[in-house]
Amino acid sequence: MHINEERLWNRINELGEIGRSENGGLNRFSFTDEERQAKELIKKYMAEAGLSVREDEIGNVFGKMDGKNPNGKTVLIGSHIDTVLNGGKFDGAVGVLSGIEVLQTLNEKGITTENPLEVVAFTDEEGARFSTGLLGSEAYIGDLTYNDLADNTDNNGISIAEAMINQGYDPTNLASVKADANSIKCYLEVHIEQGKVLESKNVPVGLVTGIAGLRWLKIKINGEAGHAGTTPMALRKDPLAAAVEIIHRVEQLAKEQEQTVMTVGQFIVNPGGINVIPSNVEFTIDIRDLSEALLDQLVTQINNMTHNICAKREVTLEVENLHSVSGVDCSAEVYQSIQTTIEDKGIEVVKLPSGAIHDAMVIGKITDIGMIFLRTKDGISHTSEEWCEKEDVSMGAQVLLGSVIKLAANSFVQHG
Ligand SMILES: [Zn+2]
Structure with a gap:
């Protein structure tokens, strides 16, 4: 037919x-x-x-x-x-x-x-x-x-x-x-x-x-603004450098799973000057997978990983759970x-x-x-x-x- x-x-x-x-x-x-x-x-x-x-x-x-x-x-x-x-x-x-x-x-x-x-x-x-x-x-x-x-x-x-x-x-x-x-x-x-x-x-x-269900996270990292020319690398608390490390890990973490996809779709740098070490950055992570258990586990892993990276770099961190769909x-x-x-x-x-x-x-x-x-x-x-x-x-x-x-x-x- x-x-x-x-x-x-x-x-x-x-x-x-x-x-x-x-x-x-x-x-x-x-x-x-x-x-x-x-x-x-x-x-x-x-x-x-x-x-x-x-x-x-x-x-x-x-x-x-x-x-x-x-x-x-x-x-x-x-x-x-x-x-x-x-x-x-x-x-x-x-x-x-x-x-x-x-x-x-x-x-x-x-x-x-x-x-x-x-x-x-x-x-x-x-x-x-x-x-x-x-x-x-x-x-x-x-x-x-x-x-x-x-x-x-x-x-x-x-x-x-x-x-x-x-x-x-x-x-x-x-x-x-x-x-x-x-x-x-x-x-x-x-x-x-x-x-x-x-x-x-x-x-x-x-x-x-x-x-797939999803989790949306908002991550805010506070560092210390400074002069790009006068602040030696060792003395910086650069929130953007921390964020880049985190985002790289997020991508790796997604690739280690079978079907998980993760996306950083929003990113804000403050104050955003070419010659200024940023004072803070904000970004989102969109995480999707069929398994609820895996989604929860990944959120925990991301939380731990971001805390470790931020502690190492002496910047402070706020993680907000924006949205969750089963x-x-x-x-x-x-x-x-x-x-x-x-x-x-x-x-x-x-x-x-x-x-x-x-x-x-x-x-x-x-x-x-x-x-x-x-x-x-x-x-x-x-x-x-x-x-x-x-x-x-x-x-x-x-x-x-x-x-x-x-x-x-x-x-x-x-x-x-
Ligand atoms: Zn449609």
């Missing part, structure tokens, strides 16, 4: 015109007219696919196909259709449109699965407007409060709640958005890899092992169904973790999840340059179709 490659590709391109900016990229921020237009187009596609369409009070759009078994748990497929500033047309959109394509294909072939199937486009995954993200999926699992909507504002001081009211939603009615976890069998998401692993392995699709493993049954489908197509199974956060991570708190990654040209995303080949998009949907058929063949809601 084959999905309709042309239809899927045409929809990616049609949706990929909504919110196009002068820079060539897409601006589809949450609760804007561009996002509304995109949602209406998604609803039209869902209707064409023969699905029953609904939108909830946070703006998640659903298209459902009944199963043979009225008590069957739903196999949910989704992603998002909002974008970052000047974003690409594949990130998120490809997951939603692949889901619709799979259900439309089944409908056209006259196939009704045992379990119900549902596609969802979650609201505000990227968080580009309100610096939040994952709003739709968090509301769906009941993890979002009215205060979250009232407290976060965009650059114009408009809160999420106000923006919602302006678009006709009721921000006080989050209770109606929360899903009955017991009615969902699993959640599948097709997404662009946003990295170079699949490209380097020369495969169109990849099997995601899990979504990772989620993909579930065995979903994982297996994707793996078998990829193998059946004669494609080498490349297993990789997701270093980026996705709606699947949130949904993973209430049900089994699985993800299929698509080869991404040069690993580039979040720009207008973002690109997936048509055949790869098609293969992703084809693997999704095979996985969904396997997963939707059984399982019942437990009553009483």
